Amino acid sequence: MLAGKHVALYVSGGIAAYKAAYLVRDLIRQGAQVRVVETTGAQAFVTPLTFQTLSKHAVYTDRFAQLAPDEVAHIELADWTEIALVAPATADLIAKMAHGIADDFASTALLATTAVKFVAPAMNVHMWENPATQRNVTTLKGDGVHIIEPDTGFLAEGYSGKGRFPEPEQIVALLRAKLLAQDTDLLLHGQQVLVTAGGTRERLDPVRYLTNDSSGKMGYALAQAAQNLGAQVTLISAPTALPVPVGVTYVGVDSAAAMRAALLQRYATAQLVIMAAAVADFRPATVADNKIKKTTADYTLALTKNPDILAELGQQKQQQFLIGFAAETQHLLANAQQKLVTKKVDMIVANDVSQAQVGFDHDTNAVTVLQPQQAPQQLPLASKQVIAQQILQLAIKAQAARAN
Ligand SMILES: Cc1cc2nc3c(=O)[nH]c(=O)nc-3n(C[C@H](O)[C@H](O)[C@H](O)COP(=O)(O)O)c2cc1C
Numbered sequence: 001m002l003a004g005k006h007v008a009l010y011v012s013g014g015i016a017a018y019k020a021a022y023l024v025r026d027l028i029r030q031g032a033q034v035r036v037v038e039t040t041g042a043q044a045f046v047t048p049l050t051f052q053t054l055s056k057h058a059v060y061t062d063r064f065a066q067l068a069p070d071e072v073a074h075i076e077l078a079d080w081t082e083i084a085l086v087a088p089a090t091a092d093l094i095a096k097m098a099h100g101i102a103d104d105f106a107s108t109a110l111l112a113t114t115a116v117k118f119v120a121p122a123m124n125v126h127m128w129e130n131p132a133t134q135r136n137v138t139t140l141k142g143d144g145v146h147i148i149e150p151d152t153g154f155l156a157e158g159y160s161g162k163g164r165f166p167e168p169e170q171i172v173a174l175l176r177a178k179l180l181a182q183d184t185d186l187l188l189h190g191q192q193v194l195v196t197a198g199g200t201r202e203r204l205d206p207v208r209y210l211t212n213d214s215s216g217k218m219g220y221a222l223a224q225a226a227q228n229l230g231a232q233v234t235l236i237s238a239p240t241a242l243p244v245p246v247g248v249t250y251v252g253v254d255s256a257a258a259m260r261a262a263l264l265q266r267y268a269t270a271q272l273v274i275m276a277a278a279v280a281d282f283r284p285a286t287v288a289d290n291k292i293k294k295t296t297a298d299y300t301l302a303l304t305k306n307p308d309i310l311a312e313l314g315q316q317k318q319q320q321f322l323i324g325f326a327a328e329t330q331h332l333l334a335n336a337q338q339k340l341v342t343k344k345v346d347m348i349v350a351n352d353v354s355q356a357q358v359g360f361d362h363d364t365n366a367v368t369v370l371q372p373q374q375a376p377q378q379l380p381l382a383s384k385q386v387i388a389q390q391i392l393q394l395a396i397k398a399q400a401a402r403a404n
Pocket of ligand 1: 012013015041042093122
């Protein structure tokens with residue numbers, strides 16, 4: 001996504017300026033062409049030589065020092081730029097940008113560029129929370145500038161608060177996600193995609209729950225693959241140990257009931273809904289307020305049936321393309337075929353979880369895709385990322401056929 005893109009990185013005078021060196025490296029790794037601007041403040045923290053060496057281009061520092069006699073440096077850079085990234089952005093540079101001040105190279109070139117702008121503020125928590133800074137950030141947002149929210153955590157001052165510079169790879173991932181969402185050529189551009197993932201937890205008492213072996217890997221791979229195709233993705237996930245793909249809207253849930261509520265709230269506006277979560281069929285009939293005590297006698301647990309979310313979504317289906325997953329250990333195709341018909345879904349992805357390297361917790365999967373009036377399609381053993389891409393390609397094809 002960033003390959004070949006012209007990125008102008010504006011580094012201003014904060015303690016996080018050293019992290020901008022890693023940012024240059026990460027951007028170049030993604031194939032971007034990077035040119036660096038440093039404010040006078042930034043040069044007190046990291047010398048231009050560092051950025052020049054990493055970016056293989058002279059660093060812009062002085063508005064009146066022209067690199068070439070036949071062009072005006074700040075205008076040439078402004079016109080060259082496809083993405084302007086201010087990182088770290090000081091309170092001072094944010095204030096200048098918000099007020100259209102152009103009194104050094106960075107602020108002048110930023111005022112002159114029409115490129116998409118990303119600003120990653122980094123500062124002391126009190127500077128960040130100061131109403132003046134917040135006003136300026138609001139102004140920039142209103143001007144269409146993308147603000148990369150600072151992290152909360154340990155600050156250079158020795159205490160915790162909001163204002164930390166996010167990790168460079170996090171910034172690059174965010175940039176990539178934003179660019180993907182804006183690329184109108186991508187096949188899922190403009191589509192709202194809902195993906196569920198993970199195994200639900202059905203509580204028994206304050207310290208115990210029933211769950212299953214689902215790791216969430218298939219759902220997370222689908223969420224990432226849909227984002228790569230330009231979709232606006234919401235991932236409704238039961239607890240997992242996986243990192244949430246940057247740029248994906250994450251909704252954390254625990255039980256089947258919570259997952260159902262989160263889905264129903266967002267279903268009406270979705271175009272593509274992928275139910276990859278392992279939703280519990282049953283939940284304990286009662287949830288004890290206190291930890292259930294050990295007894296000498298056997299304990300019988302009464303279970304109540306959970307609502308069938310997939311069937312419910314099938315009933316309510318309008319424009320949505322609905323994909324269900326069927327994990328079976330026997331009679332795979334017969335059970336999946338039945339699910340396809342009775343639950344009114346558009347596609348069932350069936351996996352035989354009794355096979356080696358397939359299904360729960362594995363990094364690989366092998367599935368059979370069932371669609372109405374079509375012969376079953378085998379997707380042989382591959383990484384879950386590859387299987388996710390193949391499932392989406394089939395869904396896009398089916399959506400296109402439906403539209404014609
Ligand atoms: C040691 C030190 C650390 C600083 N760290 C920050 C910072 O993290 N964020 C910030 O907004 N300002 C910080 N400042 C204040 C800025 O350097 C100061 O506002 C400067 O005028 C910013 O200039 P510039 O925006 O042109 O780079 C720091 C100053 C010093 C001396």
